[in-house]
Amino acid sequence: MLSLRSVTKRYGTLTALDGLSLDLARGEFFGLLGPNGAGKSTTMSLIAGLRAPDSGTLTLDGAPLTAASSVARLSLGLVPQHVALYPELSADQNLRIFGELYGLRGADLRARIDAALEAVQLADRRREPVKNFSGGMARRLNLVAALLHRPKLLLCDEPTVGVDPQSRNAIFEYLERLNREGLTVIYSTHYMEEATRLCSRIGIIDHGKLHALGTLDELLARLPFEEEIRFPATPVTAPLAARLAVHGELTTENDTHRFRPHPSFKLSAFFALAESHDLPGRLFTSQRPTLEALFLHLTGRTLRE
Amino acid sequence: MHPVLVLVRKDFTNFFRNKAAVSLTFLVPFVMIWLFGLVFGVNRKDSGPTGIPIAVVNASTNPAAQTLIDALRAEKSFRVITTTDDAAQRPLTEADLRPLMQAAGARFRFAVVIPEDLISATQLGLHLKFFSNPRNEIETQTVNGLLQKTIFSHVPELIGQSLQARAKQFLGDTSFTRFNAALASAISTAFGGDRAEIERQIASGDFGFDQLRKAKPVDPTLRRLDTPPAAAGSNNPAPAATTTPAPAAMDVFSKIVRFETEQVVGANVKNPAATSLVGGWAIQFLLFAVSASAASLFRERDAGIFQRLLASPVTRAHILWSKFLYGVTLGLLQLVVLFLASSVLYGTEVLPHLGLLALVSVFAAAACTSFGMLLAAVSSSPEAASGLATFLIMFMSAIGGAWFPITFMPEFIQQFSKITLVYWSMEGFSAVLWAGQSFVQILPILGVLGAITAGVMSLAIWRFNRGTIFG
Numbered sequence: 001m002l003s004l005r006s007v008t009k010r011y012g013t014l015t016a017l018d019g020l021s022l023d024l025a026r027g028e029f030f031g032l033l034g035p036n037g038a039g040k041s042t043t044m045s046l047i048a049g050l051r052a053p054d055s056g057t058l059t060l061d062g063a064p065l066t067a068a069s070s071v072a073r074l075s076l077g078l079v080p081q082h083v084a085l086y087p088e089l090s091a092d093q094n095l096r097i098f099g100e101l102y103g104l105r106g107a108d109l110r111a112r113i114d115a116a117l118e119a120v121q122l123a124d125r126r127r128e129p130v131k132n133f134s135g136g137m138a139r140r141l142n143l144v145a146a147l148l149h150r151p152k153l154l155l156c157d158e159p160t161v162g163v164d165p166q167s168r169n170a171i172f173e174y175l176e177r178l179n180r181e182g183l184t185v186i187y188s189t190h191y192m193e194e195a196t197r198l199c200s201r202i203g204i205i206d207h208g209k210l211h212a213l214g215t216l217d218e219l220l221a222r223l224p225f226e227e228e229i230r231f232p233a234t235p236v237t238a239p240l241a242a243r244l245a246v247h248g249e250l251t252t253e254n255d256t257h258r259f260r261p262h263p264s265f266k267l268s269a270f271f272a273l274a275e276s277h278d279l280p281g282r283l284f285t286s287q288r289p290t291l292e293a294l295f296l297h298l299t300g301r302t303l304r305e
Numbered sequence: 306m307h308p309v310l311v312l313v314r315k316d317f318t319n320f321f322r323n324k325a326a327v328s329l330t331f332l333v334p335f336v337m338i339w340l341f342g343l344v345f346g347v348n349r350k351d352s353g354p355t356g357i358p359i360a361v362v363n364a365s366t367n368p369a370a371q372t373l374i375d376a377l378r379a380e381k382s383f384r385v386i387t388t389t390d391d392a393a394q395r396p397l398t399e400a401d402l403r404p405l406m407q408a409a410g411a412r413f414r415f416a417v418v419i420p421e422d423l424i425s426a427t428q429l430g431l432h433l434k435f436f437s438n439p440r441n442e443i444e445t446q447t448v449n450g451l452l453q454k455t456i457f458s459h460v461p462e463l464i465g466q467s468l469q470a471r472a473k474q475f476l477g478d479t480s481f482t483r484f485n486a487a488l489a490s491a492i493s494t495a496f497g498g499d500r501a502e503i504e505r506q507i508a509s510g511d512f513g514f515d516q517l518r519k520a521k522p523v524d525p526t527l528r529r530l531d532t533p534p535a536a537a538g539s540n541n542p543a544p545a546a547t548t549t550p551a552p553a554a555m556d557v558f559s560k561i562v563r564f565e566t567e568q569v570v571g572a573n574v575k576n577p578a579a580t581s582l583v584g585g586w587a588i589q590f591l592l593f594a595v596s597a598s599a600a601s602l603f604r605e606r607d608a609g610i611f612q613r614l615l616a617s618p619v620t621r622a623h624i625l626w627s628k629f630l631y632g633v634t635l636g637l638l639q640l641v642v643l644f645l646a647s648s649v650l651y652g653t654e655v656l657p658h659l660g661l662l663a664l665v666s667v668f669a670a671a672a673c674t675s676f677g678m679l680l681a682a683v684s685s686s687p688e689a690a691s692g693l694a695t696f697l698i699m700f701m702s703a704i705g706g707a708w709f710p711i712t713f714m715p716e717f718i719q720q721f722s723k724i725t726l727v728y729w730s731m732e733g734f735s736a737v738l739w740a741g742q743s744f745v746q747i748l749p750i751l752g753v754l755g756a757i758t759a760g761v762m763s764l765a766i767w768r769f770n771r772g773t774i775f776g
Binding site for chain 1: 308311312314315318319322323607608609610612613614615616617618619
């Protein structure tokens with residue numbers, strides 16, 4: 001459905017996107033995961049036709065995606081990073097304006113507005129100015145404003161920044177439902193939890209380059225360890241920590257050691273070593289590695305840096 | 306509906322939901338025009354300065370000096386002060402004037418001293434002293450002119466006295482008395498009357514000015530330069546820009562120097578002062594309004610709304626032209642409201658010219674809107690745009706003639722003012738309201754305003770395409 005080929009975008013001397021190539025199939029829920037400044041928003045703006053690439057091509061269903069491509073615009077919906085609504089106007093008026101810009105009229109527009117407001121539980125607040133809405137309510141409205149014209153591809157540029165957990169969950173459920181109904185979604189975020197929950201395929205981007213691409217399982221399989229063991233960083237555990245460094249990656253954060261063993265270092269060997277230091281098993285928790293760990297492994301820095 | 310119209314409607318919906326913006330656009334200018342009218346004396350009944358505090362010191366024993374003071378008291382332009390304001394309330398002396406006028410919060414900044422030698426035997430004319438602590442040269446000249454007019458209009462016998470004193474000094478007592486007696490005898494023989502009374506009148510400097518006062522004008526259809534025109538079809542004479550002295554006194558001078566005056570433009574205009582001023586005020590308010598609406602471009606950019614719009618079937622051109630159309634329509638509304646306000650408050654004749662006035666308003670609003678768009682295009686933030694707007698609006702209003710007639714300005718500024726949209730907008734309003742010109746006659750002005758709009762808007766679009774407003 002969507003294809004990006006060797007797309008490069010520069011802002012002066014800064015290369016925001018460096019030869020990005022990507023293919024998306026219809027119905028995918030694709031996550032673009034990376035820290036701030038990684039190139040996620042630039043990718044979104046190029047796909048949305050807000051900017052032109054310096055080199056490379058973008059196509060949607062085989063047709064070039066350019067700023068002048070009005071047909072492509074009708075197929076796209078953009079949920080901007082900001083709450084891009086008119087605060088003085090009501091929810092109803094905002095949706096009417098954005099619907100009319102896509103050529104929607106009359107009863108059809110009315111019905112779509114009603115359905116959209118029902119879907120994000122804002123029907124009873126439809127006459128209120130958006131400036132009176134909470135952050136979560138405004139974000140929900142921000143989302144449905146991009147959906148009134150029923151696009152084929154929805155671009156969500158970090159749509160949950162500053163949203164309360166309840167609204168975030170409502171947004172997730174709504175997006176998941178739309179995706180089940182066939183909507184293709186590109187979702188940019190720096191929250192690995194969001195990408196993990198929502199996305200069928202994830203691209204990890206940093207400094208304008210796509211470092212990894214695949215399903216969650218495929219990505220995690222790229223890690224040189226299968227488990228991550230955590231235990232408190234105390235004087236009691238210090239001798240064990242000192243011996244673990246040769247058997248894997250050991251990092252310490254917030255008084256917690258995180259140990260990612262080499263594949264050759266079996267869990268049984270780890271616990272044997274712990275037992276030899278008279279450390280009880282309750283000190284240790286083992287869990288599957290996260291995208292955060294993968295990002296750290298791939299880029300040497302955390303998602304929030 | 307075309308995207309431009311959807312966006313224009315959105316801007317108006319947004320505008321009318323914002324009560325502060327509506328109030329600032331319509332109500333505040335209305336109140337300001339009313340307030341300016343009070344400040345500048347522009348109202349239906351009267352105009353010109355009133356109650357200028359002026360101290361008068363009388364050191365003369367000449368009875369005409371008191372007549373002069375009475376005339377100054379009768380003049381509405383002045384509020385005559387002759388005594389100190391302490392408990393003693395003693396008459397002011399010349400020595401009092403300087404410290405009193407130099408003091409902070411002085412009661413008066415102008416003073417006239419009628420000296421002992423008001424009429425001098427050695428010099429022709431009157432001797433008066435004028436003290437001033439002016440705020441500007443025009444103020445001094447205005448007060449000075451009002452004083453001279455009052456003196457020579459109301460106390461003309463002083464001139465006769467001066468002539469008599471000078472003649473007496475020149476001829477000597479004997480010859481002077483003989484000359485006056487001979488002159489009185491000749492007048493009495495030729496025209497009748499008591500010879501002794503005529504000689505007394507001549508000696509007192511009374512050359513019959515009182516008779517001149519009583520005489521009718523030679524041609525009653527001719528209007529003197531210093532009298533206001535009577536509005537056509539109206540019983541209310543329009544107020545003049547300067548104070549009108551008593552008609553009887555003025556007749557004296559109309560007999561001596563008779564000006565035949567004809568106001569070739571705007572003779573029939575009701576309340577000419579308001580008519581000429583309202584255009585300038587209106588255009589200032591409009592400039593402030595459109596520069597404020599230009600700031601909305603920054604708000605929409607910062608809120609990410611342009612991203613959303615540009616990702617839809619809306620182009621940059623749609624956004625810019627919708628802002629332009631909105632600005633022009635809002636400007637037209639504001640100008641029409643302000644002109645109607647001036648009609649209600651000051652009787653400016655707007656309704657007979659509403660069509661052409663609306664046309665000029667559209668062109669003026671377009672020029673102002675393009676100015677607002679350029680401000681947004683060249684500024685990096687709403688704060689920068691606001692600061693630049695204030696400076697440029699003040700500058701253009703000052704040199705464009707919105708505050709002050711440009712004929713009072715240095716010649717190079719008069720030339721420079723012609724490149725401002727304020728000047729041409731005011732020219733357009735004057736052409737319609739003051740000169741009553743036709744559509745064909747105002748076409749050149751519309752052409753200039755159109756050219757300003759095209760030029761400024763092109764520059765704005767060029768800057769928008771290279772600036773950061775669209776990200």
